[in-house]
Amino acid sequence: MSLRFYDTATREVRDFVPLEEGKAGIYLCGLTVQSEPHVGHIRSGVNFDVLQRWLRASNYEVTFIRNTTDIDDKILAKSAEQGRPWYNLAYEMSGELTRAYAALNVARPTYEPAATGHIPEMVEMIASLIERGHAYAADDGSGDVYFDVRSWSSYGELSGQKVDDMEAAADADPRGKRDPRDFALWKGQKAGEPDTAAWPSPWGRGRPGWHIECSAMAGKYLGRAFDIHGGGLDLRFPHHENEQAQSHAAGHPFASYWLHNAWITTSGEKMSKSLGNSLLVPNVLERVRAIELRFYMVSAHYRSHVEFSFEALDEAAAGFRRIENFLDRARAALPAEFTVGTSSDADPYRSFAEAMDDDLGTPAAVAVIYDAVREGNKQLAEGQVAELGHTYGAIRTMLDVLGLDPADPAYAVGGSGDEERLSAAVDALVHGMLEQRNQARADKDYAAADAIRDRIKAAGIDVEDTPSGPKWSLRDQQGND
RNA sequence: GGUGGGUUGGCCGAGAGGCGAGGCAACGGACUGCAAAUCCGUGUACACGGGUUCAAAUCCCGUACCCACCUCCA
Numbered sequence: 001m002s003l004r005f006y007d008t009a010t011r012e013v014r015d016f017v018p019l020e021e022g023k024a025g026i027y028l029c030g031l032t033v034q035s036e037p038h039v040g041h042i043r044s045g046v047n048f049d050v051l052q053r054w055l056r057a058s059n060y061e062v063t064f065i066r067n068t069t070d071i072d073d074k075i076l077a078k079s080a081e082q083g084r085p086w087y088n089l090a091y092e093m094s095g096e097l098t099r100a101y102a103a104l105n106v107a108r109p110t111y112e113p114a115a116t117g118h119i120p121e122m123v124e125m126i127a128s129l130i131e132r133g134h135a136y137a138a139d140d141g142s143g144d145v146y147f148d149v150r151s152w153s154s155y156g157e158l159s160g161q162k163v164d165d166m167e168a169a170a171d172a173d174p175r176g177k178r179d180p181r182d183f184a185l186w187k188g189q190k191a192g193e194p195d196t197a198a199w200p201s202p203w204g205r206g207r208p209g210w211h212i213e214c215s216a217m218a219g220k221y222l223g224r225a226f227d228i229h230g231g232g233l234d235l236r237f238p239h240h241e242n243e244q245a246q247s248h249a250a251g252h253p254f255a256s257y258w259l260h261n262a263w264i265t266t267s268g269e270k271m272s273k274s275l276g277n278s279l280l281v282p283n284v285l286e287r288v289r290a291i292e293l294r295f296y297m298v299s300a301h302y303r304s305h306v307e308f309s310f311e312a313l314d315e316a317a318a319g320f321r322r323i324e325n326f327l328d329r330a331r332a333a334l335p336a337e338f339t340v341g342t343s344s345d346a347d348p349y350r351s352f353a354e355a356m357d358d359d360l361g362t363p364a365a366v367a368v369i370y371d372a373v374r375e376g377n378k379q380l381a382e383g384q385v386a387e388l389g390h391t392y393g394a395i396r397t398m399l400d401v402l403g404l405d406p407a408d409p410a411y412a413v414g415g416s417g418d419e420e421r422l423s424a425a426v427d428a429l430v431h432g433m434l435e436q437r438n439q440a441r442a443d444k445d446y447a448a449a450d451a452i453r454d455r456i457k458a459a460g461i462d463v464e465d466t467p468s469g470p471k472w473s474l475r476d477q478q479g480n481d
Numbered sequence: 482g483g484u485g486g487g488u489u490g491g492c493c494g495a496g497a498g499g500c501g502a503g504g505c506a507a508c509g510g511a512c513u514g515c516a517a518a519u520c521c522g523u524g525u526a527c528a529c530g531g532g533u534u535c536a537a538a539u540c541c542c543g544u545a546c547c548c549a550c551c552u553c554c555a
Contacts, residue, residue, distance in 0.1 A: 160484055299494075368503090450516085
């Protein structure tokens with residue numbers, strides 16, 4: 001079976017046919033950098049990183065554009081509240097977001113354009129829309145420019161709505177709009193708004209509306225027609241509807257496929273940006289490792305709602321450690337010169353590929369990995385080294401596609417050598433104690449042997465006896481509620 | 482009012498007409514000095530009520546509850 005995706009626009013699973021064979025252009029709506037990212041925010045980053053990785057693994061040449069919105073009403077309002085320049089807030093939050101993505105091994109996109117860097121492209125596009133009769137400058141002197149929804153008959157096609165059935169926004173300020181559903185392409189500078197947040201335009205100084213940036217930047221970096229447009233489910237309307245309407249109206253074919261990820265909710269409710277700190281990425285990472293958080297997200301299908309809970313997160317982390325544990329033991333059993341080859345058409349990778357091809361079926365893909373782990377554990381126990389090498393290589397490869405290879409440098413701890421030196425020191429001490437314990441065991445003095453193990457354990461280190469001798473590891477953090 | 486999605490075992494979470502995805506937890510067994518790890522085994526799950534069918538968690542009709550979006554939310 002070939003690669004296929006659920007396309008929000010057509011509401012069905014469609015075979016993926018790229019515009020240009022062997023290439024894929026993806027535009028992902030990134031975040032508005034107005035606050036610290038919580039786990040819900042980064043889901044789309046993780047989900048579309050998996051998409052991007054799978055396309056690359058399937059030999060596509062991928063161009064991946066993920067924007068950041070660095071100027072909008074909320075940024076202006078929040079920065080004013082905090083008494084600092086809007087650009088300082090946006091800059092800082094952008095850094096936070098980058099750190100969160102990096103921690104979770106979300107690969108850097110081909111380019112990460114920011115709205116404020118593309119004002120001329122937007123102005124150009126707005127002018128073209130006016131020229132084509134699909135936009136107009138308000139005649140109330142506000143300097144606003146609106147998209148004329150009534151002039152575009154297929155408006156509403158992406159989200160399956162009819163203009164007449166739409167509820168006019170109760171809170172929307174109609175200002176110079178001809179129809180309450182018209183949306184802003186350009187917003188004239190209002191009194192009290194900082195001069196730094198206003199750019200020159202044919203309609204006076206102002207700033208761009210939200211939707212136009214994505215149309216302009218996608219067009220610039222991916223072309224007027226491109227393959228995949230992604231984002232969170234809530235963006236379907238109005239953001240993506242508007243993007244599509246204005247792009248089509250400007251004569252751009254725009255996206256061939258629309259992919260939307262579902263929510264991470266808490267107690268059944270959407271994670272609101274005003275929620276407490278406990279779900280901010282850095283705080284969650286105090287409880288589980290980044291790779292475990294990523295595994296938790298990847299284990300669910302991108303189109304499924306995830307009800308976030310720390311219990312489920314801990315459970316996922318425990319499950320992932322089972323995979324890691326196998327990798328550790330398998331690596332130790334394989335010859336030192338063993339390297340991970342590109343295992344291809346054979347199982348388990350083939351089953352994994354089938355799952356991934358089916359609209360990124362990561363849950364089924366993870367199940368394939370677990371099956372392989374069980375198989376590998378058997379091979380390990382029976383000393384089938386060649387088979388074990390195959391299984392081990394396949395698992396590493398599959399995990400890498402999901403961005404979950406524990407050996408990935410992205411997950412390496414600490415940059416300073418301190419941690420490594422500390423680890424070496426502990427290793428020497430524990431080894432000494434384990435030697436004493438081994439002597440006691442050889443003497444069948446189990447009371448003494450267990451006493452030594454208990455002492456090591458009290459220091460937070462677990463000891464396991466394996467056929468190749470005792471092995472120690474730092475005990476996993478215990479979850480606390 | 483309009484549009485869309487959901488309800489699966491103790492828990493998480495797939496599947497989409499016939500064969501019990503997978504994980505976590507639990508229980509039994511093997512292995513072990515004891516553990517740990519690992520392997521083997523153990524479950525008659527699909528919100529409710531009807532219907533279609535040889536066969537329904539899956540299709541149809543209805544009901545209940547939950548959620549999202551309806552103009553600047555991932």
